[in-house]
Amino acid sequence: MYKLGVGIKTYADNDILEVCLREFVKHSTIDNLLFFVACEDKESVEKVKEFIPKISKYRSGNVNFEILYNNDSDKRLGVAGNFNRCIKVLKDKCEKFVIVDNDFFPVTDGWDSKVLEIFNDLSERGFHSFLFAPCTPAGGLYKNSNTKREMVNDPSFNPLNYNPEMKIGNTNLVSAGDVGGFIGLDTFVIDRIGGMASEFKDCKYGFEHVNYAIRLVRSKLMPYRGTHVRELEEYIYSPHFLNPAKVKLDDEVLKLILKKISKKLCQVILIRKLK
Numbered sequence: 001m002y003k004l005g006v007g008i009k010t011y012a013d014n015d016i017l018e019v020c021l022r023e024f025v026k027h028s029t030i031d032n033l034l035f036f037v038a039c040e041d042k043e044s045v046e047k048v049k050e051f052i053p054k055i056s057k058y059r060s061g062n063v064n065f066e067i068l069y070n071n072d073s074d075k076r077l078g079v080a081g082n083f084n085r086c087i088k089v090l091k092d093k094c095e096k097f098v099i100v101d102n103d104f105f106p107v108t109d110g111w112d113s114k115v116l117e118i119f120n121d122l123s124e125r126g127f128h129s130f131l132f133a134p135c136t137p138a139g140g141l142y143k144n145s146n147t148k149r150e151m152v153n154d155p156s157f158n159p160l161n162y163n164p165e166m167k168i169g170n171t172n173l174v175s176a177g178d179v180g181g182f183i184g185l186d187t188f189v190i191d192r193i194g195g196m197a198s199e200f201k202d203c204k205y206g207f208e209h210v211n212y213a214i215r216l217v218r219s220k221l222m223p224y225r226g227t228h229v230r231e232l233e234e235y236i237y238s239p240h241f242l243n244p245a246k247v248k249l250d251d252e253v254l255k256l257i258l259k260k261i262s263k264k265l266c267q268v269i270l271i272r273k274l275k
Helices: 015-027 042-058 078-090 110-124 187-193 208-218 228-236 250-275
Strands: 004-010 032-040 065-069 094-103 129-131 141-145 148-152 167-170 170-175 182-186 227-229
Touching: 004 078, 004 110, 015 032, 015 042, 032 042, 032 078, 042 065, 042 141, 078 094, 078 208, 094 110, 110 129, 110 170, 110 182, 110 228, 129 227, 170 228, 182 187, 187 208, 227 228
Parallel strands: 004 032, 004 094, 032 065
Antiparallel strands: 094 182, 129 182, 141 148, 167 170, 170 227
């Protein structure tokens, strides 16, 4: 069994996918990791094949890992179908795993040790899943800072303005949302409630994550609905939110992120003008 598994859901964003894989490998510190890339298009499969031979140069120390990917990418399964594809592979190879979108990735060494620490802390209190889902729309706003750019939180969108922090053991939970860009699960969850609901299998823009979050809370496997683990904010980049005091992105990665979320930024600016 692997100590920790990572399922990466991807569709058509191959530049971001390469960054995601690279940063996960570069910032991993524990031995014996499994990465599974759930591809929904043939181009993503080819990108993973191309990247695997050269990824070892990004490895820290003697960290051992394996990268798997699927070849059944002819049909797009949607979020729920690809999520369940990750579960199917990871549940028999890892007791604990995270399933992420391809634009969530580590920016600090030791993310994997911190994830295992959170798993252990919560499981001692009967919980077996958590979210990292900060939800400031479109990553907040940008400003120039020398040769780099920093994310700036927009307080008008910050959910903490109306919901205080909560604490389970040593784990701080803060108000977020039922989004599933980064979700931690163990095999107990899969045995208890399974994967995402089958009615969402072929759905492209449905309420898969909301439905799954409700089931996790009802089964008492996740502490609260709509909360995320604050401890991961300094370890994981999220396209929805970034604390500039904790996370810096290099120019190459930032250009890709800006390209990916430009439509969302336009939506946020429009909303602010309408107000």
